[in-house]
Amino acid sequence: MISVVILGAGNVASHLYKAFSYSKKVSIKQWYNRDISRIASFKNEVAITDDVSLLAEADIYIIAVSDDAISKLSKQLPFENRLVVHTSGSASAYDIDKKNRRGVFYPLQTFSKSVEIDFSEVPICLETLMRKDYLPLKALAKCISKHTKRINSDQRAALHLAAVFVNNFTNQIYRIAHEITESQGAEFDLLKPLILETARKVQRNSPYVSQTGPAKRNDKKTIKKHLKLLEDDHHKDVYNLMTASIKNTHTL
Known part of the structure; x- marks a missing residue:
């Protein structure tokens, strides 16, 4: 079982929550958003918080926020040397604070909260700065998608x-x-x-x-x-x- 914490409550975060919820191989330890009202309706399904200092321990932390907010949020994370990834197609993995291991978990699809997506058909593009982090990230991707691909930043x-x-x-x-x-x-x-x-x-x-x-x-x-x-x-x-x-x- 791979444990994850989702940070953010936008379109991508919401669809990732659904996809991970359907997987028997993923445990969503917690869902964070600075405006907790946006995820309050899920409080009976998953632990929610608006306080980064109270983030639960997990195998992978997924930052699914706007590109401009990635760096600031990653600096606020109260731990070090854990695998933290973002979901952006254009932001650099280096936008994540270097106190943690860094990577990218990029679902290549258009997302709207009101439109259902078959996540098993969504290509997930993966990138990690440390070689050892690729396999656990790939394992997570395979839990929700049939299409995973290792790519570099330019690709x-x-x-x-x-x-x-x-x-x-x-x-x-x-x-x-x-x-x-x-x-x-x-x-x-x-x-x-x-x-x-x-x-x-x-x-x-x-x-x-x-x-x-x-x-x-x-x-x-x-x-x-x-x-x-x-x-x-x-x-x-x-x-x-x-x-x-x-x-x-x-x-x-």
Whole structure:
């Protein structure tokens, strides 16, 4: 049984709590948050606290807070030489105070508290500064996920940046598409099968091979018609930028 303490109460922390709770191989010793009201509803399930000086002893401490808060919180930890990891895709393992053994436990997924996640399908990227700490961290990851990967800091930074493109930027494109359909009273829901097929296609082929559309074909007539239909200058800017990017990729 691997014992853990979770520090933080945001989206990642909340999903980690659920995932660890479902595992028979993990014992959640305690859940900390500076605003205890955010985790008060779990007080009958797990020991909770808002006092770092009262943190329980555990095999691994998981800091799941904003990147800016990692360093400050790690300095407040009242112990030394224990394995402390954060869950950030972009923060350095060195942001954790050096009085403890340091690492990263990065679940590569988008998390919202209201949306259920099958954590067994979430890739967990692992990084430790000391070689001896990798195996216990990997053992913990395997308790909740079928996909674990040892990576270095540069790889994690690249994955996090890429994740912004495939998730955050893509979602903003969906939002623009929603605004375009709304402007003409069309149903955005009619696009959802296309969204799903686009996601499925990239599971089978590379994004390069999967690309279709007027920009790839250099269909100037259709591109001109689309730009004429767009009333919002911001939407035009995004359309022009994406069209130029696709053209550049497929005319090399």
